[in-house]
Structure formats: structure tokens, C-alpha cells
Amino acid sequence: NAGVTQTPKFRVLKTGQSMTLLCAQDMNHEYMYWYRQDPGMGLRLIHYSVGEGTTAKGEVPDGYNVSRLKKQNFLLGLESAAPSQTSVYFCASGFVTHLPGLASDTQYFGPGTRLTVL
Amino acid sequence: ELKVEQNPLFLSMQEGKNYTIYCNYSTTSDRLYWYRQDPGKSLESLFVLLSNGAVKQEGRLMASLDTKARLSTLHITAAVHDLSATYFCAVDPNYGGATNKLIFGTGTLLAVQP
Numbered sequence: 001n002a003g004v005t006q007t008p009k010f011r012v013l014k015t016g017q018s019m020t021l022l023c024a025q026d027m028n029h030e031y032m033y034w035y036r037q038d039p040g041m042g043l044r045l046i047h048y049s050v051g052e053g054t055t056a057k058g059e060v061p062d063g064y065n066v067s068r069l070k071k072q073n074f075l076l077g078l079e080s081a082a083p084s085q086t087s088v089y090f091c092a093s094g095f096v097t098h099l100p101g102l103a104s105d106t107q108y109f110g111p112g113t114r115l116t117v118l
Numbered sequence: 119e120l121k122v123e124q125n126p127l128f129l130s131m132q133e134g135k136n137y138t139i140y141c142n143y144s145t146t147s148d149r150l151y152w153y154r155q156d157p158g159k160s161l162e163s164l165f166v167l168l169s170n171g172a173v174k175q176e177g178r179l180m181a182s183l184d185t186k187a188r189l190s191t192l193h194i195t196a197a198v199h200d201l202s203a204t205y206f207c208a209v210d211p212n213y214g215g216a217t218n219k220l221i222f223g224t225g226t227l228l229a230v231q232p
Contacts, residue, residue, distance in 0.1 A: 042222035042224045042225050058219065
């Protein structure tokens with residue numbers, strides 16, 4: 001199993017350009033997430049999905065859009081890139097058990113995409 | 119709004135020494151996660167703590183959770199250089215039922231010196 005993969009690994013954009021980051025997982029997880037990691041700020045949740053065809057906003061959704069057309073894929077789009085979106089982007093997947101007292105699995109992270117916006 | 123604070127932010131320690139990283143969070147939660155990140159790499163899951171008093175150990179690392187104090191600790195015993203990394207705690211803000219929408223701390227950069 002490849003786990004969680006991300007494409008591309010690196011990208012440089014000019015202000016105003018658009019791009020899409022692709023995340024794929026082969027673990028049949030229902031939940032998928034997009035985070036950004038900035039120095040000194042840990043990871044912050046951008047958007048997430050609890051299943052195919054669903055998306056929801058996280059902590060820092062502005063300037064990003066997402067789509068989950070297939071269960072195994074989660075796309076993150078930047079319509080008009082800004083320098084403030086320079087960051088490392090991580091995708092993650094996982095599942096959640098809703099029954100009280102049962103273990104909730106952890107999230108599995110992809111290798112990251114380093115994005116620079118000039 | 120849930121806030122997750124880790125301290126120290128940076129820890130330089132000698133091989134063979136013991137130390138503890140603290141993770142405090144601001145609202146009630148009963149799910150806490152610890153991750154490790156090596157430089158330029160992704161995050162690796164270390165521990166999942168799901169109830170008050172939970173304690174888990176793996177090698178030289180031991181994690182515990184006190185939900186009443188809203189505190190988790192990651193204790194390092196007899197540190198070795200291979201433990202050098204950044205350690206993150208993360209909290210699920212929904213008490214009593216997982217959302218798995220994790221709020222991360224800012225991380226603790228651990229450097230183990232020979």
C-alpha cells in the first residue's frame with residue numbers, strides 16, 4: 001500500500017496564478033483533510049471531508065477550495081494564489097468510530113507539498 | 119476556541135538524560151494525539167490517548183493524559199540522538215464523540231546532543 005500520496009512535491013507560483021494539489025489514499029478511509037504548516041504555528045486545518053461528495057471548512061479555509069469526487073482523492077485548489085499562501089501543505093486521511101468508548105484512529109499524513117508564491 | 123499550547127518550544131538535551139514535554143489545552147476533550155516530525159518529512163503517529171489517566175509507552179517515550187487538568191505529557195527517558203525531531207500534540211475538540219478535526223500545538227523541537 002502506498003498510504004497517502006501528494007502531487008506535486010514542490011511548486012512555485014506567481015501571485016494570482018491558480019493550481020490544484022492532489023491527495024490520494026489507498027486505505028479506504030472515509031475522512032480526508034488538508035492542513036498547512038507554517039513556521040512556529042504547527043498545523044492548521046484548511047478543509048476536510050467526511051466522505052465522498054462532502055466537504056467542510058476547517059480553521060483557515062479562506063482562499064482555498066476543495067473537492068472530493070472520489071473516495072480515494074481529495075483536491076485542494078488555489079484560485080488566485082497570494083504570497084500569504086506560501087507554506088507546506090499536508091494531506092491526511094483517517095476514519096472515526098462514533099461509538100462511545102471505542103478507539104478513534106489516528107490520521108495518516110502524506111509527504112507534503114512545498115508551495116512558494118512569489 | 120480551543121487552544122493547544124506546548125512547552126518548551128525548543129529543548130536541547132544531552133544523551134542519557136530524561137525530560138518531559140507538556141501539552142496544555144483550553145477546553146474539555148478526551149482525545150489527544152502525539153506525532154513526530156523529522157526535518158523536511160511528514161508526520162508520524164506516536165500515541166493516541168483516549169481517556170483520562172491513559173498512559174502509553176513505546177521505547178524511550180511515554181505519554182499520559184489528564185483530562186481534568188487538560189494536560190498531556192510526553193516523557194523521554196535516557197534520550198538518544200535518534201529521538202531528535204519535532205513533537206506535536208493534537209487535540210480533538212469534541213468531548214464525548216470524535217470529530218477527528220484536530221487542533222495542533224505549535225510543536226516542540228527536540229535536539230539531543232551527544
